[in-house]
Amino acid sequence: MNINFLLERGDNDKEALLWKNKFYTYSYLKNNITKCSDYLLANGIKKNSVVGLSGDFSPNTISILFSLIKFNCIIVPFDAKQKNNNKQKYDIARIEFLITVNKNEKIKISKTKFFEIHEFYNSLIKNNIPGLVMFTSGTSGIPKAAVHDLAKLLEKFRYERKALRTLNFLLFDHWGGLNTMFHVLSNGGVVITTNDRNPESVCKLVEKCKIELLPTSPTFLNLMLLSGAYKKYNLDSLKIISYGTEPMPENILLKLKMIFPKVKLQQTYGLIELGVLRSKSEKDDSLWVKIGGEGYKTRIVNNILQIKAESAMLGYLNARSPFTDDGWFITGDEVLQKGEYIKILGRKSEIINVGGEKVYPQEVENVIQNIPNVMEVLVYKEKNQIMGSIVCAKVRLVKDEDHKIFSKKVKVYCKKNLEKYKVPVKIKITSEKLFSERLKKSRVKSIN
Secondary structure, three states, rough: OOHHHHHOOOOOOEEEEOOOOEEEHHHHHHHHHHHHHHHHHHHHOOOOEEEEEEEOOOOHHHHHHHHHHHHOOOEEEEEHHHHHHHHHHHHHOEEEEEEEOOOOOOOEEEEEEOOOOOHHHHHHHHHOOOOOEEEEEOOOOOOEEEEHHHHHHHHHHHOOOOOOOEEOOOOOHHHHHHHHHHHHHHHOOOEOOOOOOOOOHHHHHHHHHOOOOEEHHHHHHHHHHHOOOHHOOOOOOOEEEEEEOOOOOOOHHHHHHHHHHEEEEEEOOOEOOEEEEEEEEEOOOOOEEEEOOEEEEEEEEEEEEEEEOOOOOOOOOOOOOOOOOOEEEEEEEEEEEOOOOEEEEEHHHHHHEEEEEOHHHHHHHHHHHHOOEEEEEEEEEEEOOEEEEEEEEEEEEEEOOOOHHHHHHHHHHHHHHHHHEEEEEEEEEEOOOOOOOOOOOOOHHHOO
C-alpha cells in the first residue's frame, strides 16, 4: 500500500515525534521507514505476512508499523507492558512473526508456530490489502479478535484536518492510540509520547511540551482532579481535552469546565469493531453528542445504538458475527435521542434490573461521586431471590474514615437524590483501584 499520504503534510525539517525527551523530524521518520523496511525484508518478513508488533509509540515501532502497512501485511499490535497477557492472543491471531521493540529501541524478530490461515486473512492477502487485528478487553472471558481491512480504516486520514501538538495518551494496542497517531502525523502535527501516564507526569509534560490536545479517559481526568496535579503546572497551552473509552460522569465534566473554561471539551466515540467516529458535543459541559462523519451511518432500534460503517471489521477470528443481516453493528449502548444528538446511558448488559425497574450504574456512580472524600466508585449488581438483582457499590476513599459511618452517609445522600430502588443496598469500602492499568473502569473484573 502507498503510505505517502500519511506523512506528506509534514515538512521534512518539522518536528514529528517526541520520544524520551528527544524530537524526531518528519525527514527522520521517512528515512527510518526505509531502513526498517530493508531490515524486515532481510530478516524474512515478506509481503502479506501475519505479524505481531509489540512496542510503544517509539521511532522504530512507528517506522516498522508503517513498513508493514507498505508491505500489505496483517498487523497485530501489542502493548509491550502486557507481555504475559499477550501470549494467548498470539495463538488467537495466528501470527507468523513477532516483532518486539524494547525500551532501548532494539528490534527482535522471532518466527512463531505455523497456523492455518483464516478465511479473513485469505481475503486480505488475495486482494493485496493490509490488515489490522485488534482485541476486545476480554474482562468477561477470552478476548475477541476483530479483523479489519486497514486500508479502509486509513482512508479518513486522506482528508486534511487541524494539526496540533498532541499527547499520544492511549496505548499502542488500542485503536484510539493508533487513531491519534495517524491523525496527528497525517496532518503535520507533533506526537508527544510518554511511558508514564499518571496525572502528575502528564500535567508536567503538558507544561513542558506545550501540548494542545489531550485525548484521554474519564477515569484519568477524575484522578487528575482528585490529585490536584493540574494546579501545580501551567496548562494554558491546552486547546482541547477529548475523552472516550467509557461514559463520562456529569459532575466531573462540570468540574472540568469550571477549571478549564477556555478549553474545548470533546466527547469521542469509537469501537474496536468500527473505528473512531467523528463527534461533536452539543456544548462543552453537555453529555449530548452528535456522532457519524464520512463513512458512518447511525440508527436507534429499541433504544440501542446501531452503526453501519464503511470501515467496519470483516469479523471476529474467534466469535460469531455481531452484525445484523443488513450490515448494522449492534453496539449494546442504550441511548436517549434529541434531534441529531444522543446521550449514552450505558451498556445494556450492565443495566441492573431491580424488581422490573432499570438502574444504570453510571447514574448512581454520578451521585456517589459528589460525596466528599470519594476518589472512585463502581456500581454493580448482585443476584437477589426477591428483587432479581440489587444495587451494590464499591467505593475507594481519598482518606480513610469509619466505614459504617461513611456507608450510612452514602445511603442517606442517595435517598435524597435517587429513587428508592436505585439506592445501593450493599456498600463496600475498598483500597483497591477500581480502574485498570489502561485507565478505564474495570467494571466486570470488580464485581467478581
